[in-house]
Amino acid sequence: MRSVLIATLAATTALPALAEVNIYSYRQPELIQPILDGFTAETGIETNTAYVDKGLVERLQAEGTRSPADIILTTDVSRLEEAKAAGVTQALDSDVVNEAIPARLRDPEGQWVGVTTRGRIVYASKERVAEGEITTYEDLADPKWEGRICTRSGTHPYTLGLVSALIEHNGVEETRTWLEGLKSNLAKQPEGNDRAQVRSIWAGECDISIGNTYYMGAMLSDPEQTEWANAVRVEFPTFEDGSGTHVNVSGVALTANAPNKDDAVAFVDYLASEEAQRIYAAEVNEYPADPDVPASDLVQSWGEITPDETDLAAIASHRAEALRLVEEVNFDG
Structure with missing residues (x-):
């Protein structure tokens, strides 16, 4: 899996300077900034983030095909399912994601992916x-x-x-x-x-x-x-x-009208990487979705979880x- 990821990310480094990913996020900007910085450092793709506390799905519906958003970052599977049911996401089929993230933490139709668990x-x-x-x-x-x-x-x-x-x-x-x-x-x-x-x-x-x-x-x-x-x-x-x-997820989805789809897929692949799993989970005090990546020392200090x-x-x-x-x-x- 790691070799596939490296190859995928390496391919993006040749993209033009204007390559970017636009993200609508339920998560506060300071919590996701470390992974955004890591993604840009790894790929050269810039990120633009809009913090959307409420009404994310309604915003995407109102914007329609004119929406600049490529990615939804959110907490709780119900919000991911809401976005899927509203038709504002699209399927993502990634070997990198499928190998790193257990199937039980992914939508069976590929409409969303769990990134961390709590x-x-x-x-x-x-x-x-x-x-x-x-x-x-x-x-x-x-x-x-x-x-x-x-x-x-x-x-x-x-x-x-x-x-x-x-x-x-x-x-x-x-x-x-x-x-x-x-x-x-x-x-x-x-x-x-x-x-x-x-x-x-x-x-x-x-x-x-x-x-x-x-x-x-x-x-x-x-x-x-x-x-x-x-x-x-x-x-x-x-x-x-x-x-x-019982566990729930913080997850990611590709928007239905993503204008920068290839860059957005690269971003989702990066979230499944060992580096991003470790950084993001530690930043938000959650468990990596990839079972091969250990939780932070602080999270482990609370005791052992059997999901x-x-x-x-x-x-x-x-x-x-x-x-x-x-x-x-x-x-x-």
Whole structure:
């Protein structure tokens, strides 16, 4: 794979100086700048980035064939699937990508590719929760946690991703029962982001919360939040059927009307390279999608993750059902 990648990237170095890739990104500019710099240094292709916090798909639809965008960089498989369903992406078939990135982290039709992964895990109070006291997602509905759990809104994509995974593993009715049990165990009404839940643990408002792994890195890098991070321990729950920890992706897609398609394909190939996998994953405190590339020392220090190997596309197919269940049990009410 590495030899194929080197050959692919080397071929781009002869491109004219005007070669460029235009990127619409959900990710903040400072988080992706290191890989943009690495790509340009490797290939000579310049990058132009627009940070699009909301309405990325709607923007691409409005721009149509006049859109300057070549690439979408985003978080969460649901956003990638949304772009695919809206018809604003196109298929990419790359030997480099197919060899480096596991099939379960790629769209089966080639419309998007996972670049990094994050676990949806439990943050547990070091003082009030014993190590190994919680081992499965299903256990979150156990009455022993009554009044002890904090989480963000049930309609947030990260929550819906976990609910969708539970539907894939356990079916709709069991997941409905699980949601009802989880709701009855909440210490307070769902609100705020994942870091706000950890702050609530630190403040003694709850004992465990559900969150993404990378937020631990974000909190440790913020002097105002380090104390929150030090109050909790990362636990990696799994599904009762023996599957591993639920993971989601930060991913990339080629836009339907990419004006610089060849350059954009070179960019996606670069994201699958060992160098970019290492740099990007370390920058955002996530796991490389390529299983042969180790996570950063900081990420590894939180413990060993065994990812659920279910195809993300299969999990994402349950998103509408997940949202319906969340609304039917009035999870946020």
